[in-house]
Amino acid sequence: MTAEKTPDTTVKTSGETTGRKTVLITGTSSGIGLAAAVAAARAGWTTVATMRDTGKAEALLKAATESGVADLIQVKHLDVVDPESVTTCLDEVVSEHGRLDALVNNAGAAHVGTIEVGSLDAVRAAMEVNFFGVVATTRAALPHLRATRGRVVTVTSVGGVVGQPFNEAYCAAKFAVEGFMESLAPVAATVGVAVTVVEPGAVASEFVANLGLDVPALLAGAGPYAPALQAYIARTQKSFGNAQTPAEAAAPIIEALTGDRPAFRIQTSAWAREFVGTKLADTDGSAVQAMTEGWVR
Template sequence: MTTPPVLLITGTSSGIGFSSAIAAARAGFRVVATMRDPGRSGALDEAAARAGVDVDIRQLDVTVPESISSCVAYIRETYGQLDAVLNNAGAGHVGTIELEDLADVRAVFEVNFFGVVALTRAVLPLLRESRGRLVTVSSVGGVVGQPFNEAYCAAKFAVEGFMESLAPVAATQGVRVSVVEPAAVATEFVPNIGLDALQSAAGTPYADAMSAYLTRTATSFDPANAQTPDSAAEAIVAVLTAAEPPARAQTSDAARRFAGMKLADLDGSAVTSVTATWVASA
């Protein structure tokens, strides 16, 4: 019997990471599903039981070096191999720079960019041994800058630049690097950040624009309009299992259209014309 490929996923307590853990286990991976707070593991345990699969749930905070080294050591000692990694852990953030401290911006980069970089650095020796795959969940916000997402999009742009630059270097060692770009996915992402952002803009010159943006965004992320986490996970597993994985993949037609607009927009006018409507008062 062949040994199942071992896959490490970060940020699996909810959303895309949660769904990807189940989908990957169904696809035959031995999934090490990590989350910052293992106390939130109950839902994933139950979903795995319903699906008839096993997931190995472990603690991992990608902003803590000791947590990363401990998790990677556990995988080496327990499984002796690591065949794929899905960098999924991240945090949303809505705001604009005039209303924020630089500490807020740095915090966004710590989890969304430096956490990805730190984990990537730690797992590359194991991925070189297995000639494995490194897949990172970016966002269409890593391609298109979006209003009131300055810090978040900047971090995701940085992720895309980092991975695009790493890809040919890693390929010399047999490691395939891909980024996956979802558009709106019906998760806890927007409800968790919208109220704080609206309060932070209250009484400022940005209040009306923030209100317009959040109204538009709530509609986009409504389950009636947004992609489901399960559907996004299917697209991710397709990248993990593809004979020739792409360097960049989108998880939906909406994501492909949105990213495609930017990639064909040499002077930036198409993008800014669209995103300006997001902050226009009625």
């Protein structure tokens, strides 16, 4: 039996090896980000795994050790809503590794609620993490990616295509990311940088657990929307019972990093493709409204 060949991710100029390709991934303490960091290292990339709190790196480092790739993963602090943190991290990466070949925007935060009984501050906070954090990190990375003719891969969501009840702020931010990246892609291509968005559906990860939802308090504060919220929560809990694993959702990220000509938009499952397809074919919005109305009744 022949041993599996490790992909060659070294960069060569005039016949000389100048080092492995380097990828920076945000939000790697758990879930898709953690799985993507390990998978990228297994694919041979030098992987800079960033997170807001590096004290939460234990799970990632354990997974990397178990996969035999701990030597290819470097943990760094990066808070996407702190411009100085973003700049410092990218400067360190290029100084230490000599190059940046790809950025994976994965960091994000969910938000559940509806605007009449919610706060504008909560909406602004969701936009800061999920949209402006992506914009800031991409902006800082682009000069380095131009130098290597690299790639920007951004984890959005099926919620970046289909608006979902009680996810107004989250979907608004993800819609914004999709619009930003779709607009950026042809411009970035003129300087050799490829842009891809990856759209997961339900993923069995700590992303949901990290919401720390106090369901009774949410329902108590929902006023006239409490019955609809209760129906939505019940439906969502069932859908996450059949969710993808983080490793399954991360696999298309690696395809986007390593493929010759990755598509602009990639869904992580057959269900996600069908779900997104409903919206993309729904020119008057009636199909999506008919679908999502059933989630709140």
